[in-house]
Amino acid sequence: MSQSSTDEDKMKQTTGSYNFSGLLSTFRTVKYEHLVAGISGGVISTLLLHPLDLLKIRFAVDTSTSSNQASYSGVKNAFSTIIRSEGMSGLYRGVTPNTVGAxxxxxxxxxxxxxxxxxxxxxNSKLQLTPSDHLxxxxxxxxxxxxxxxxxxxVKTRLCLQEELNPSSVVDKSKYYSGMWDAFKKIVKYEGFRGLYKGFTPGLFGVSHGAVQFMAYEELKTSYNQYRHQPIDAKLTSSEYLAFAAISKFIAAVTTYPYQVIRARLQDANCTYTGTTDCILKTVQKEGIAGLYKGMTPYLVHVMPNICLVFLIYEKIANG
Incomplete structure (x- = not known):
């Protein structure tokens, strides 16, 4: 190898050209059916199950410590209260950004x-990865x-928490949103672009939720196919996909749910916490550990059928 080529190699390593080209080569293998399949699963499941997601958010930001002070005494009461005070459309408040987001x-x-x-x-889809690789x-x-x-x-969180229907009675107009795009504009105008990234830090912790879920899902499928003496990428039946999706989601939900409570409280337009740590400390101090699991019941009722639908639709579209 010539001296000039050696110098060129060193230059590429120094400037990070190899990393950049490696990233490009990785995304040259993209199969866009995965994008289409994921979008399809997310949109369909969200449209069907949005009311339960709305309840989860409202329970999560409820900082009261007794049932007498709480906005809702339970899931059934929450449904009836929202329908009575906001109409059936109240159950679909925030559905547009939720559907787009999902x-x-x-x-x-x-x-x-x-x-x-x-x-x-x-x-090579038959090459088995380790649990840490999946994670x-x-x-x-x-x-x-x-x-x-x-x-x-x-935006979805702000709209889900907005209960006031009459804009003329709202004191702070900057916190009233007529829809998804109005919310985007007002958040940027009054809070800057940083406002759009509120809750990002606990959201990073929440990445562990998806990581645990996918690791469990992949390991369950791999172990099951090995048990059947089949290739690890062998197709499963609909009921098997549903079962593994539900089990993996339950494992991830139980281990990582508190971050969703913290993120929802920080994203609330009426947030009074100075940051993630302050929110965690005050929640535990005033409400105990149970405060970190508020909204867990509607969340589990929501995510189990949700994740089953998403994964089933994804597997059927992506893998035929």
């Missing part, structure tokens, strides 16, 4: 995850997805 999030997540996974497998891959996909979708989740 479609984008699942689409990008599956796209990034499968692209990075395929790169690790060197294009790292899912974490990388989660961080990329969060960076793109956090503004949508802030």
């Amino acid at each position: 479609g984008c999030a699942w689409g990008f997540y599956f796209l990034f995850y499968q692209t990075i996974k395929t790169d690790k497998q060197k294009g 790292i891959t899912a974490t990388q996909a989660g961080i990329l997805t969060l960076g793109l979708t956090n503004p949508i989740w802030v």
Whole structure:
């Protein structure tokens, strides 16, 4: 090898050209059916199950410590109260950004995850990865997805928490949103672009949720196919996909739910916390550990059918 080529190699290493070209080569293997499949699963499941997601958010930001002070005494009471005071449309407050966000999030997540996974497998789908490989891959996909979708989740949270229907009776007009795009504009105008990234830090912790979920899902499928003496990428039945999706989601939900409470409280337009740490400390101090799990019941009722629908639709579209 000539001296000039050696110097050129060193120059590329110094400038990071190799890393950049490596990233480009990774995304040349992108199969966009993963994007389409993820979007389809996210949109369909969200449209069907949005009311339960709305309840989860309202329970999560309820800082009262007794049932007498709480806005809702339970899931059934929450449904009836919202319908009585806000009408049936109240159950679908924030559905537009939620649908857009879920479609984008699942689409990008599956796209990034499968692209990075395929790169690790060197294009061989039968090559078994380790649990840590799945965990790292899912974490990388989660961080990329969060960076793109956090503004949508802030808008969704604000709209889900907005109970006032008459704008003329709102004291602070900057916190009243007539819709998704109005919320985007007002948040940027009154809070700057930083306002669109409120809750981003606990959202990073939340990446662990997706990582644990995907690791569990992949390991369950791999172990099951090995038990059947089948290739690890062998197709499963609909009921098997549903079962593994539900089990993996339950494991992830139980271990990582508190971050969603913290993120929702920080994204609330009426937030009084100075940051993530302050929110955690005050929540535990005033409400105990149970405060970190507020909204867990509607969340579990919501996410189980949600994740089953997302994964089933994804597997059927992406893998035929």
